[in-house]
Amino acid sequence: MVIKMAIRQGRYTLMLPSRPVITGSAAVVGKKEGEGPLANEFDSVSQDDSLGEASFEKAESAMQRDAVIRALNKAGETPDNVDMVFAGDLLNQCIGTSFGLRGMDMPFAGLYGACSTMSLSLALSAIMTDTAAANVCIASTSSHFCSAERQYRLPLEYGGQRTPTSQWTATAAGAAVVSRTGSGPRATAVIFGKIQDLGIKDANNMGAAMAPAAASTIKDFLSDTAGAPSDYDMILTGDLGTVGSSLLCELLMKEANLDISGVHSDCGIMMYDLKNQDVHAGGSGCGCSAAILCSYIMRRIREKSLKKVLFVGTGALLSPTSSLQGESIPAIAHGVVLEAD
Amino acid sequence: MKVTNNEYDDMTKKASPNSPKLLNMVKAFCIGGLICVIGQLFKTLYTNSGLSEKESSAAVTVTLIAITAILTGIGIFDKIAKHAGAGTIVPITGFANAVVSPALEFKAEGHILGTGAKIFTIAGPVIAYGCASASVYGLIYYLFCM
Numbered sequence: 001m002v003i004k005m006a007i008r009q010g011r012y013t014l015m016l017p018s019r020p021v022i023t024g025s026a027a028v029v030g031k032k033e034g035e036g037p038l039a040n041e042f043d044s045v046s047q048d049d050s051l052g053e054a055s056f057e058k059a060e061s062a063m064q065r066d067a068v069i070r071a072l073n074k075a076g077e078t079p080d081n082v083d084m085v086f087a088g089d090l091l092n093q094c095i096g097t098s099f100g101l102r103g104m105d106m107p108f109a110g111l112y113g114a115c116s117t118m119s120l121s122l123a124l125s126a127i128m129t130d131t132a133a134a135n136v137c138i139a140s141t142s143s144h145f146c147s148a149e150r151q152y153r154l155p156l157e158y159g160g161q162r163t164p165t166s167q168w169t170a171t172a173a174g175a176a177v178v179s180r181t182g183s184g185p186r187a188t189a190v191i192f193g194k195i196q197d198l199g200i201k202d203a204n205n206m207g208a209a210m211a212p213a214a215a216s217t218i219k220d221f222l223s224d225t226a227g228a229p230s231d232y233d234m235i236l237t238g239d240l241g242t243v244g245s246s247l248l249c250e251l252l253m254k255e256a257n258l259d260i261s262g263v264h265s266d267c268g269i270m271m272y273d274l275k276n277q278d279v280h281a282g283g284s285g286c287g288c289s290a291a292i293l294c295s296y297i298m299r300r301i302r303e304k305s306l307k308k309v310l311f312v313g314t315g316a317l318l319s320p321t322s323s324l325q326g327e328s329i330p331a332i333a334h335g336v337v338l339e340a341d
Numbered sequence: 342m343k344v345t346n347n348e349y350d351d352m353t354k355k356a357s358p359n360s361p362k363l364l365n366m367v368k369a370f371c372i373g374g375l376i377c378v379i380g381q382l383f384k385t386l387y388t389n390s391g392l393s394e395k396e397s398s399a400a401v402t403v404t405l406i407a408i409t410a411i412l413t414g415i416g417i418f419d420k421i422a423k424h425a426g427a428g429t430i431v432p433i434t435g436f437a438n439a440v441v442s443p444a445l446e447f448k449a450e451g452h453i454l455g456t457g458a459k460i461f462t463i464a465g466p467v468i469a470y471g472c473a474s475a476s477v478y479g480l481i482y483y484l485f486c487m
Contacts, residue, residue, distance in 0.1 A: 157438070165357045254344055
């Protein structure tokens with residue numbers, strides 16, 4: 001058997017000739033996300049952010065486990081058949097993921113890519129299956145507003161004001177099953193981004209910190225593939241929010257004369273009703289892009305109303321310690337091309 | 342990237358909306374003022390009940406702290422503070438909320454290393470530098486005014 005394998009195209013892009021298939025995907029979200037414009041897209045909306053668990057960390061783990069189980073069911077797979085899980089979250093030591101997937105008996109690689117984790121895990125799963133190193137992989141991530149707030153910012157009941165540029169960490173989890181065979185959306189190319197840092201220090205303006213990373217990855221990808229934004233039905237960024245999205249479009253015009261405004265969407269803007277849900281510049285958190293990709297986007301690719309999507313998850317690689325030490329915020333963006341079957 | 346850090350800083354400033362400062366100040370003034378009025382009402386009540394000036398001042402402080410603690414516990418304080426800003430932070434209510442909110446938040450990590458260790462996470466600097474500046478002020482007062 002001749003196995004087609006990932007081929008490097010241009011400087012940074014990897015083409016996946018076997019076109020790995022996303023055979024099943026699922027998204028589980030919290031109450032606030034379930035009150036947003038995409039409410040009907042998600043597989044499950046929890047009315048209680050604690051999910052009946054004793055802590056928000058446990059709730060996040062339960063959410064990610066639920067997303068993985070639902071995705072496996074949709075793909076018609078069982079944990080026994082899974083060759084590799086690539087997954088991560090925002091919590092210290094990635095406990096949201098490792099505690100959530102504990103006991104499922106699947107080979108596991110924990111990832112940290114901040115909010116870019118969905119694109120990172122999906123890219124690694126796609127390469128692993130494309131190279132035939134695995135037949136079935138899972139890419140999953142989660143974030144929880146309450147567990148993230150207490151780790152990165154302030155206690156939930158602390159009475160402070162959020163700045164207009166701040167984003168709301170989504171309580172959400174998404175999982176996708178990537179297989180060598182089957183039907184569904186296909187991952188046809190991936191690109192791993194380079195760390196970018198244009199000196200933004202404001203941890204309440206992560207969209208601005210992440211926009212250069214998204215711009216760099218999109219520019220490199222379109223240059224490697226000699227493509228144009230119009231080749232895609234959608235260029236979907238992870239969660240830049242309103243501020244980051246406008247900066248991304250501006251940066252791409254300045255850097256490479258690329259106008260993506262006609263096809264650009266952003267998960268941070270899509271997740272909430274920005275006017276009425278008091279989320280300021282939009283949503284964020286690994287679960288934000290994961291939940292939207294694994295529900296709304298995958299469904300539309302499956303139905304072929306979207307035929308070709310470049311999904312670019314963006315992550316701000318800061319920590320509370322680095323912020324206190326006055327460091328600027330490095331950011332990363334990884335891309336995956338998803339095409340209709 | 343061709344764009345330099347300075348150019349990007351300018352772009353970011355242009356793209357980032359500013360806080361509605363005037364509205365925030367008006368809200369802070371009204372809600373902060375209302376808290377002071379409530380404090381004054383309690384003070385009058387306590388003085389009329391026979392407490393001395395000094396005792397009623399202390400009782401007002403305790404009352405406002407208790408009200409804040411309860412409002413924080415039932416999840417209402419942060420909703421008011423979101424609008425009030427400095428209006429709730431500057432009075433004793435801000436300090437009370439800064440102690441109660443981490444106490445509640447870190448309960449999951451246990452009473453000693455959770456609540457006990459984290460209770461002054463936010464208020465700690467105020468206590469530390471408050472005591473330090475009071476010492477300096479006391480020293481100056483002692484040297485020049487006695």
